[in-house]
Amino acid sequence: MAKGNVKVLGAWPSPFVMRARIALNIKSVEYEFLEEKLGSKSELLLKSNPIHKKIPVLIHNDKPVCESLVIVQYIDEVWSSAPSILPADPHDRATARFWAAYVDEKWFPTMRSIATAEGEEARKAAIQQVIEGIVLLEDAYSKCSQGKPFFGGNQIGLVDIAVGCFLGWLRVTEKTSQVKLLDEAKTPGLVKWAERFCAHVAVKDVMPDTDKLAEFAKLLAKFKAPPK
Numbered sequence: 111m112a113k114g115n116v117k118v119l120g121a122w123p124s125p126f127v128m129r130a131r132i133a134l135n136i137k138s139v140e141y142e143f144l145e146e147k148l149g150s151k152s153e154l155l156l157k158s159n160p161i162h163k164k165i166p167v168l169i170h171n172d173k174p175v176c177e178s179l180v181i182v183q184y185i186d187e188v189w190s191s192a193p194s195i196l197p198a199d200p201h202d203r204a205t206a207r208f209w210a211a212y213v214d215e216k217w218f219p220t221m222r223s224i225a226t227a228e229g230e231e232a233r234k235a236a237i238q239q240v241i242e243g244i245v246l247l248e249d250a251y252s253k254c255s256q257g258k259p260f261f262g263g264n265q266i267g268l269v270d271i272a273v274g275c276f277l278g279w280l281r282v283t284e285k286t287s288q289v290k291l292l293d294e295a296k297t298p299g300l301v302k303w304a305e306r307f308c309a310h311v312a313v314k315d316v317m318p319d320t321d322k323l324a325e326f327a328k329l330l331a332k333f334k335a336p337p338k
């Protein structure tokens with residue numbers, strides 16, 4: 111669907127960038143993907159997102175929109191024909207926004223901290239917190255989906271996109287930390303949901319391969335390590 115000129119400033123391994131791409135795919139919007147290089151920020155990025163200087167940025171008809179969850183909601187409003195990403199009911203919409211914020215503010219920072227935790231005790235505590243968060247999300251999934259395939263019901267919605275974009279990094283964390291985070295015994299609903307989400311036509315081409323992402327994670331760790 112064409113509606114003006116659409117560009118995404120991003121990078122393939124970024125979970126936040128994936129959100130914008132999935133939302134555009136859901137709406138069948140064609141866009142140009144402008145890939146930022148690791149370790150440098152283009153002039154266009156600095157000009158388009160001068161506050162945070164982060165990806166993703168959506169540029170629609172030369173106007174930038176920043177912050178992945180804001181971008182997803184913008185896409186849903188501009189390309190407003192079905193399928194909708196936000197629920198129609200105001201309370202359902204508020205609940206979806208609540209869980210999306212929970213994931214960004216609470217859950218994902220804890221998952222990130224598994225890799226940086228200092229000492230075995232801190233690492234175990236971080237893993238425990240991540241698993242507790244996943245159990246909370248299992249309950250949210252059961253309430254939001256009401257027996258349907260996605261948090262958003264029959265369609266992928268805001269919470270699906272917010273949580274699902276982290277599945278690649280979750281698998282990398284499982285692999286590198288040798289721990290099971292998404293566990294059939296504890297969260298059977300989410301395990302099946304994750305399979306459905308990754309296989310969805312709007313997702314499968316932008317969800318990175320776990321091994322490729324794990325290689326990138328190694329590169330990133332080297333890149334971030336202080337020089338010896």
Ligand SMILES: N[C@@H](CCC(=O)N[C@@H](CS)C(=O)NCC(=O)O)C(=O)O
Pocket residue numbers: 123124125126127163164165166176177178179
């Ligand atoms: N809250 C932001 C987070 C975006 C973010 O952290 N992007 C990372 C890439 S995954 C980034 O641009 N990092 C570069 C930097 O921090 O300078 C969003 O939801 O869009």
